[in-house]
Amino acid sequence: MSKSVAIVTGASQGIGRATAVRLARDFSALVLVARNRANLEDTAKAVGAAAEVLVIDADLAEPRAAQSVVDQTLAAFGRIDALLNIAGAVPQVDLFETTEAQWEAGLALKLHGARRLTIAAWPSLMAAKGAVVLMSGNSASFPKAPYAAVGTINAAIVALAKAFSDKGISDGVQVNSVLPGPVMTGRRRSYLQHWAPLHNMTVEEATAKFPKEAGIARYGEPEEIAELMAFLVSPGARWMTGSALRMDGGEAKSI
Ligand SMILES: NC(=O)c1ccc[n+]([C@@H]2O[C@H](COP(=O)([O-])OP(=O)(O)OC[C@H]3O[C@@H](n4cnc5c(N)ncnc54)[C@H](OP(=O)(O)O)[C@@H]3O)[C@@H](O)[C@H]2O)c1
Numbered sequence: 001m002s003k004s005v006a007i008v009t010g011a012s013q014g015i016g017r018a019t020a021v022r023l024a025r026d027f028s029a030l031v032l033v034a035r036n037r038a039n040l041e042d043t044a045k046a047v048g049a050a051a052e053v054l055v056i057d058a059d060l061a062e063p064r065a066a067q068s069v070v071d072q073t074l075a076a077f078g079r080i081d082a083l084l085n086i087a088g089a090v091p092q093v094d095l096f097e098t099t100e101a102q103w104e105a106g107l108a109l110k111l112h113g114a115r116r117l118t119i120a121a122w123p124s125l126m127a128a129k130g131a132v133v134l135m136s137g138n139s140a141s142f143p144k145a146p147y148a149a150v151g152t153i154n155a156a157i158v159a160l161a162k163a164f165s166d167k168g169i170s171d172g173v174q175v176n177s178v179l180p181g182p183v184m185t186g187r188r189r190s191y192l193q194h195w196a197p198l199h200n201m202t203v204e205e206a207t208a209k210f211p212k213e214a215g216i217a218r219y220g221e222p223e224e225i226a227e228l229m230a231f232l233v234s235p236g237a238r239w240m241t242g243s244a245l246r247m248d249g250g251e252a253k254s255i
Contacts, residue, residue: 005077006233007031007069007121009060009113010087012039014185015135017046018222019084019229024050026230029077033069034087035059052077060087060113061105066120073121080124082233085114086135092191095148106149110135111156118164118175125173131233132168132175134161138248140179154179158244165242174241176232181248182210184219216249 006027010016012034020032020043029052032040037057044053054076058065073080090106091098114134125132136157143151161177168175182188196206211218228247231237246252 003028003077003079004081005029005031005073005079006082006084007033007073007080007117008084008086009033009117010135011043012036013043014187015180015183015222015225015229016084016086017043018226019086021046022223022226022230023082023084023233024048026234027051027082029054031056031069031073031076033058033060060117061108063112063116066113066116069117070120070124074124079128080121081128081130083118083121083125083130083132084135084229084233085117085133086229087113088135088137089187090147090150090153092147092150095145098149103149106153110153111160114157115160122171122173126171129172130174131237132161132164132173133229133232134158134164134175134177136161136177136179136244138179138181138246138251140244141252161244162242168241174232174238176237176240176242177244178225178228178232179244179246179248180220180225181216181246181251182214182219183222183225185222188219211249214249214251215253216251218249220247220249 004027006023008020011020011032024047031054032043033056040055047053088110091102134157137154139151140154140158158177161175165175192206196203
């Protein structure tokens with residue numbers, strides 16, 4: 001296999017970590033990006049000998065981080081075949097209580113971090129005829145007042161991916177977005193731990209309540225979303241671009 005290189009952001013935990021481990025089967029080198037270096041090293045251990053790994057601890061909300069990630073990737077591996085923008089940490093706060101700082105932090109990482117990194121990697125992606133995935137979420141389709149920033153920013157991500165895909169048609173880069181339903185990750189566990197006592201529930205009761213309300217049988221697993229991410233950057237998805245793909249256990253009830 002000739003060298004193929006994938007950058008995975010948010011690779012220190014959750015869906016990003018599961019995606020990195022899955023991609024090690026298809027790519028010869030992985031670049032793992034997030035802030036927590038110790039957790040990234042753990043992901044690198046889970047990848048093991050399956051792929052070469054470069055760990056980059058960076059705060060992707062910082063405007064200069066994107067170019068630095070691309071420069072380090074090219075210095076180590078010389079090319080970029082796939083970019084999976086998974087990092088995201090939008091505060092789940094009521095619409096009328098979300099502060100300016102919380103809106104800005106959510107946008108700075110999830111929207112602008114992904115946008116900047118995609119632009120910085122674009123010349124290399126063009127050269128490799130590569131693929132990009134941007135992580136959105138089902139809340140893009142059902143924005144709710146109790147976590148309005150999440151739905152709003154996820155909807156913006158779908159639009160951003162579509163705009164990149166438009167440019168990608170002539171540049172030979174495919175770009176898609178992914179909309180998971182509720183997936184059980186550290187982020188969701190901490191939300192449930194915070195939410196349950198505020199609503200006089202045990203964490204177990206709160207955990208059971210959300211899938212029931214969403215009309216689904218269970219939460220998704222990070223490894224399930226990782227399979228979709230891997231497909232979107234595989235040769236099998238080469239003619240798929242500009243799509244927004246759901247994986248949600250049936251949460252979306254409309255066609
Ligand atoms: N879990 C779900 O139900 C669900 C559903 C729909 C969409 N999503 C989306 O899927 C993505 C991953 O979610 P998850 O549940 O796996 O979350 P998670 O476990 O909290 O992981 C978030 C990742 O983002 C990284 N990150 C946070 N702030 C960062 C920053 N400033 N710079 C660089 N990296 C940063 C985190 O690493 P560090 O803390 O080490 O920086 C971590 O690796 C998010 O975009 C989320 O919105 C999740």
